[in-house]
Amino acid sequence: MISVQDLVKKYGSFVxxxxxxxxxxxxxxxxxxxxxxxxxxxxxxxxxxxxxxDGGTVVVAGCxxxxxxxxxxxxIGMVPQEIALYEDLSARDNLRFWGQLYGLSGSxxxxxxxxxxxxxxxxxxxxQRVSRFSGGMKRRLNLAAGLMHGPEVxxxxxxxxxxxxxxxxxxxxxxxxxxxxxxxxxYTTHYLEExxxxxxxxxxxxxxxxxxxxxKDELIRQIGDEDTIRFVLPPEAFDDLVAAAxxxxxxxxxxxxxxxxxxxxxxxGRALPQxxxxxxxxxxxLAHLEIERPNLENLYLNLTGRALRETT
Amino acid sequence: xxxxITLVRKDLLRQVRDVKGxxxxxxxxxxxxxxxxxxxxxxxxxxxxxISAIPLALAGGDLPEEMKERLAEGLQETExxxxxxxxTATAGRLVERGDAKAALILPDRLGDxxxxxxxxxxxxxxxxxSPVKAGLVELILTDALRQFQAGxxxxxxxxxxDDWSRAxxxxxxxxxxxxxxxxxxxxxxxxxxxxxxxxxxxxxxxWLAFSDAMQEPAVTFVRHDRQEWEESGTAGAGSxxxxxxxxxxxxxxxxxxxxxxxxxxxxxxxxxxTLARLLxxxxxxxxxxxAKWVTALLVGASQLLLLLLFGxxxxxxxxxxxxxxxxxxxxxAGAAAASVYLVLGMIVRTEKALDALTTVFTLVSxxxxxxxxxxxxMGPTLLFFGRATFNYxxxxxxxxxxxxxxxxxxxxxxISVLVAIAAIGLTLAMLLFSLRQRRGxxx
Ligand SMILES: Nc1ncnc2c1ncn2[C@@H]1O[C@H](COP(=O)(O)OP(=O)(O)OP(=O)(O)O)[C@@H](O)[C@H]1O
Ligand SMILES: [Mg+2]
Numbered sequence: 001m002i003s004v005q006d007l008v009k010k011y012g013s014f015v016x017x018x019x020x021x022x023x024x025x026x027x028x029x030x031x032x033x034x035x036x037x038x039x040x041x042x043x044x045x046x047x048x049x050x051x052x053x054d055g056g057t058v059v060v061a062g063c064x065x066x067x068x069x070x071x072x073x074x075x076i077g078m079v080p081q082e083i084a085l086y087e088d089l090s091a092r093d094n095l096r097f098w099g100q101l102y103g104l105s106g107s108x109x110x111x112x113x114x115x116x117x118x119x120x121x122x123x124x125x126x127x128q129r130v131s132r133f134s135g136g137m138k139r140r141l142n143l144a145a146g147l148m149h150g151p152e153v154x155x156x157x158x159x160x161x162x163x164x165x166x167x168x169x170x171x172x173x174x175x176x177x178x179x180x181x182x183x184x185x186x187y188t189t190h191y192l193e194e195x196x197x198x199x200x201x202x203x204x205x206x207x208x209x210x211x212x213x214x215x216k217d218e219l220i221r222q223i224g225d226e227d228t229i230r231f232v233l234p235p236e237a238f239d240d241l242v243a244a245a246x247x248x249x250x251x252x253x254x255x256x257x258x259x260x261x262x263x264x265x266x267x268x269g270r271a272l273p274q275x276x277x278x279x280x281x282x283x284x285x286l287a288h289l290e291i292e293r294p295n296l297e298n299l300y301l302n303l304t305g306r307a308l309r310e311t312t
Numbered sequence: 313x314x315x316x317i318t319l320v321r322k323d324l325l326r327q328v329r330d331v332k333g334x335x336x337x338x339x340x341x342x343x344x345x346x347x348x349x350x351x352x353x354x355x356x357x358x359x360x361x362x363i364s365a366i367p368l369a370l371a372g373g374d375l376p377e378e379m380k381e382r383l384a385e386g387l388q389e390t391e392x393x394x395x396x397x398x399x400t401a402t403a404g405r406l407v408e409r410g411d412a413k414a415a416l417i418l419p420d421r422l423g424d425x426x427x428x429x430x431x432x433x434x435x436x437x438x439x440x441x442s443p444v445k446a447g448l449v450e451l452i453l454t455d456a457l458r459q460f461q462a463g464x465x466x467x468x469x470x471x472x473x474d475d476w477s478r479a480x481x482x483x484x485x486x487x488x489x490x491x492x493x494x495x496x497x498x499x500x501x502x503x504x505x506x507x508x509x510x511x512x513x514x515x516x517x518x519w520l521a522f523s524d525a526m527q528e529p530a531v532t533f534v535r536h537d538r539q540e541w542e543e544s545g546t547a548g549a550g551s552x553x554x555x556x557x558x559x560x561x562x563x564x565x566x567x568x569x570x571x572x573x574x575x576x577x578x579x580x581x582x583x584x585x586t587l588a589r590l591l592x593x594x595x596x597x598x599x600x601x602x603a604k605w606v607t608a609l610l611v612g613a614s615q616l617l618l619l620l621l622f623g624x625x626x627x628x629x630x631x632x633x634x635x636x637x638x639x640x641x642x643x644x645a646g647a648a649a650a651s652v653y654l655v656l657g658m659i660v661r662t663e664k665a666l667d668a669l670t671t672v673f674t675l676v677s678x679x680x681x682x683x684x685x686x687x688x689x690m691g692p693t694l695l696f697f698g699r700a701t702f703n704y705x706x707x708x709x710x711x712x713x714x715x716x717x718x719x720x721x722x723x724x725x726x727i728s729v730l731v732a733i734a735a736i737g738l739t740l741a742m743l744l745f746s747l748r749q750r751r752g753x754x755x
Contacts, residue, residue, distance in 0.1 A: 050588055050755045051752040051755065073593060078592045080589060082584060086326060088330050089322075089325065100313055100318040101590075129329075
């Protein structure tokens with residue numbers, strides 16, 4: 001449904017998108033995950049015909065964005081990162097306007113407005129001015145406005161920025177429902193949890209380049225399969241542990257970080273009983289134990305050198 | 313519904329919903345006009361429909377009755393003053409009560425002083441409650457006196473031997489001679505031994521010739537730079553009120569701001585990303601530009617018409633005789649303004665920059681295009697530059713229609729110029745928009 005090949009986009013001499021390639025299948029919910037300034041909005045802008053590409057080919061819903069921008073525009077819906085609404089008009093007037101622009105009128109327009117207000121739970125606030133809405137309400141209406149004409153592909157640019165957990169889960173639920181009904185969605189975010197929870201596949205983008213691509217398991221496999229065991233050990237026993245650990249499938253030597261031993265092993269499930277036996281034999285307690293399976297947070301740190309939380 | 317109409321409807325709806333904006337762009341000009349009306353109309357909004365002659369009291373001067381009458385007539389002929397002769401004390405009271413906006417207290421022996429070159433000091437009493445009118449009196453009289461003195465000085469330097477004080481029996485003869493009463497003139501000449509008669513006749517001849525040469529009216533309210541002024545028999549300067557002169561130019565000026573404000577919306581839409589949404593939608597850049605143009609035209613023209621209508625109802629501004637022409641000029645002016653400001657909007661990148669550009673542009677155009685004074689008062693240099701502004705043509709059209717009371721046929725030229733500006737500007741704006749859209753600078 002979306003095919004991006006070697007996409008390059010520059011602002012002057014600054015390369016914002018650098019040979020980006022990915023494909024999105026029909027009916028897929030694809031996440032583009034990346035920190036601030038990664039190039040997510042730029043990518044979406046090219047895909048939605050707002051910005052001309054400087055290289056590569058982009059085909060959306062069968063239409064080339066450079067050669068047939070009109071065809072692309074008819075088939076896509078876009079929800080910008082900003083609240084792109086007329087704040088001095090009511091929610092209803094906003095939706096009516098976008099609907100009319102796409103040629104809806106009369107009862108079909110009316111029905112569609114009602115439907116979408118219902119879907120984003122704003123029916124009761126339909127006649128209220130958008131400027132009086134809370135951040136979460138505006139975000140929901142922003143989403144609804146991109147759906148008025150029933151697009152085949154929906155571009156969502158960080159649609160949950162700056163709202164609380166409850167409002168966010170409402171929006172995520174709605175996106176999931178839309179996707180279940182067959183809508184193809186390209187979703188950008190810098191929230192790892194969102195991408196993880198919501199998306200079928202994720203492309204991690206950093207500094208305009210695709211750093212990793214795949215479903216959750218595939219991505220995790222990319223950082224290797226090691227588990228991390230952390231626990232507290234009296235310092236005098238550490239040297240013995242280093243000698244013993246090799247036999248349990250440890251990767252590298254154990255280290256001490258912030259007063260705890262950090263032991264990386266191929267398989268945490270098998271190493272743990274052996275560690276326990278070793279401790280019991282020396283009459284040592286197993287204190288503050290923690291086992292960490294590989295996760296996307298680690299992957300992300302590895303790939304971008306930045307923790308996601310830092311970027312929010 | 314065609315997209316352009318949908319877009320225009322949305323913009324108009326937003327204008328209506330935006331109470332503050334409405335106040336600023338529709339009601340504020342009306343309010344200001346009312347204030348202006350009160351300043352010129354003497355306090356009452358509804359009372360004086362036209363600027364009436366300013367009541368002026370004259371006192372002192374111990375001039376012969378004939379001279380008094382002539383002076384009063386001369387002043388009244390300008391249609392600016394209603395003159396009453398009275399004594400000094402009464403003049404003061406008249407001004408105090410506001411029955412006269414100003415009083416002139418002339419010095420004793422005024423005639424002699426003038427002709428003998430003594431200093432002439434004229435007392436001026438002004439009504440503090442009508443500063444504008446009283447100020448007007450002072451301004452006009454100062455100017456008139458200066459012209460008179462200039463004439464005197466010129467005469468004396470041409471014929472120094474005509475000094476009346478050196479004319480022997482001059483005082484007596486002069487009094488009889490200038491009385492305007494042929495019997496007294498005759499008596500004065502009879503008493504003469506012949507020489508005085510010759511001398512007087514010579515001087516009188518010279519004096520008359522000189523004052524004929526200086527026949528330009530001493531007091532001009534509006535300069536007659538445009539030829540048509542003289543040709544229009546129907547409505548000269550006398551019957552046009554100050555509202556007829558100023559209200560249309562004010563209305564055009566406010567219309568310019570109103571149109572500029574709509575164009576500013578284009579940048580606001582770019583900055584809050586609704587423009588991006590539009591560009592992703594099924595509308596072309598041309599349609600977006602056209603829609604903004606139509607909105608600016610509608611808002612500008614209706615603002616202009618509303619203000620004129622307001623002037624007509626409250627101050628009797630002269631639009632009743634050619635309503636269609638007044639409407640057409642408003643639409644053409646609105647269209648030209650919309651185009652011009654759209655082009656400005658397309659050559660800058662941000663709303664802030666547009667704000668600055670628009671402000672400077674509007675003030676300068678307003679100044680050189682004749683929005684702060686009647687177009688009839690524009691000198692040739694100003695006219696040269698003024699013609700380059702679109703508002704000049706709107707001002708000129710309204711000057712023809714309202715000040716000079718002409719009909720539609722008199723403003724076809726101006727309307728054509730406005731329509732041409734509108735068409736060229738709109739085309740240019742559309743081109744610029746597409747260019748910027750293709751280069752991706754609009755998002
Ligand atoms: N119009 C522009 N001119 C110049 N540089 C730009 C422009 N727009 C974006 N950039 C730069 O391009 C890079 C990518 O920006 P982009 O907005 O695509 O990032 P993003 O992933 O959407 O970030 P965010 O999470 O903050 O929205 C950034 O470094 C940004 O500074
Ligand atoms: Mg972004």
